[in-house]
Amino acid sequence: MPLALGIGTGLIYLAFLAPGISNIDGLSMLTVAESLVVNHNLTVPADIGMLGRDGNSYSKLYPLLSLLAVPFVAAGVALSHLLGLPSHDLAAIFALMLPALLTAGTTSLVALLALRLGSTTEGAWLAALSFALGTIALVYARTFFAEPLLAFLTAGSLYLVLGGTVREVIGAGVFVGLAVLAKPAGVIVGPILSAYLLAKRRPLRIAAVPVFATGIALMLFAGYNYMRFGNPLSFGQPWSFRVAAIPEGVLGLLLSPGRGLLWYCPAVILFIVGLRAAVRSKPLEALMPVILFIGYLMLHSYWTTWTGGWSWGPRFLLPALPGLSALTGMLDKNWRKGLLILTVIGFFVNAPTLISFYERYYAEANEQGISQQALLWSPKYAPLMQAWGTAYRQLKDAVESDVRELSHRTHTPGGTVANSRALRVVAVWWWVLPVAGIPRWIGIAVALLLLATGLWVMSKGAASCREEAVHST
Secondary structure, three states, rough: HHHHHHHHHHHHHHHOOOOOOOHHHHHHHHHHHHHHHHHHOOEHHHHHEEEOOOOOEEEOOOOHHHHHHHHHHHHHHHHHHHHHOOOOHHHHHOOOHHHHHHOOOOOOHHHHHEEEOOOOOHHHHHHHHHHHHHHHHHHHOOOEEEEEEHHHHHHHHHHHHHHHOOHHHHHHHHHHHHHHOOOHHHHHHHHHHHHHHHHHHOOHHHHOOHHHHHHHHHHHHHHOOOOOOOOOOOOOOOOOOOHHHHHHHHHHHHHHHOOOHHOOOOOHHHHHHHHHHHHHOOOHHHHHHHHHHHHHHHHHHHHHHOOOOOEEEOOOHHHHHHHHHHHHHOOOHHHHHHHHHEEEEHHHOOOOOOOHOOOHHHHHHHHHOOHHHHHHOOOOOHHHHHHHHHHHHHHHHHHHHOHHHHHOOOOOOOOOOOOOOOOOOOOOOHHHHHHHHOOOOHHHHHHHHHHHHHHHHHHHHHHHHHHHHHHHH
């Protein structure tokens, strides 16, 4: 069942693959992968990087996603040479397969975590489905941010450490180390998992594995920082932390119209009910997803830029969502109806981003002079309230624009709608096929095949859950 969920959601995500990267952070990490493939170094153009110790510019972001994207980028570059197309464009489309596949893998891990916490197979299936289609995971599976990778590694490390065998704890240590290299926020995972192992009275040499892996990864990251910027503590992002920022950050990430978890991932809130059921049989294990969630919440609330710039919902909390979603697998049949309803609501909230770039609304708001505070705290201007209207305007522009003419524009994300190419196309891969001389109907047929196959695979997984439920009664 978990495998069917992962394959099914992966195919669905690929059917809605974005035609490019529409944010500076993603473009910066993609360019590192391109530089490794084409130039065999880590340098990037000055407009998307920071000046390094050797006079070259380097991405200020994190290494792991760029390294993992290298095979995808290499395939895109090779195909671009065969088709005579710009290598950057195909590299971006191929690289975007990586977060889609990572999020599909995380969906499987949600089901596995739910089962490990004591869920039935039916409950685990619904919990994973809710994560994949009813939360911001649906949105960020189509982007090139580091959060989908960090979510996969956080969920994987938690699943392995709950298994408890020496081999699984060592595997969790590997995931923990990679989490730090995916994004420095992953530093919280190792100490929390080591504390859990100590609470379970595991030998110190076993309990220390996650925190030891964190230390090794931090040293590697420090070396990477020194190589780029001559300072092991230069992680690229500003060290702007204030205790006074915590109340606003917590309130904003949980409840604000512009970023609140409650509005963008409504189904996840039912983890509270699932937690009550899980703690009866596995109290320590049930608390682990909650502790990780609190860790990510407090860390990012302490950071003055907790909003995450042009983000959709609480992007910084995405790595904690798999664990919370797994707890919803513990709901009884009556509560599962509520989970299903909230999942549908969550899908409706997030679905506009399947055909449009949410950055379009921020560009429009910027042109209209709408303040950041209004975007965060005013229901009227919150992205989720404007998403469908923005998607309609983007589709209207796409129909009225020649995608072949737009393709000749610079690939740097534009600050305005008029000078952007990404914000004026239907945000799915098959819309840009005419640039390669391929009719759109071929892409639509492939996308429909991927979608239908994904739904079929997921339905087979659901059928196996029902059969198991019948046999267990």
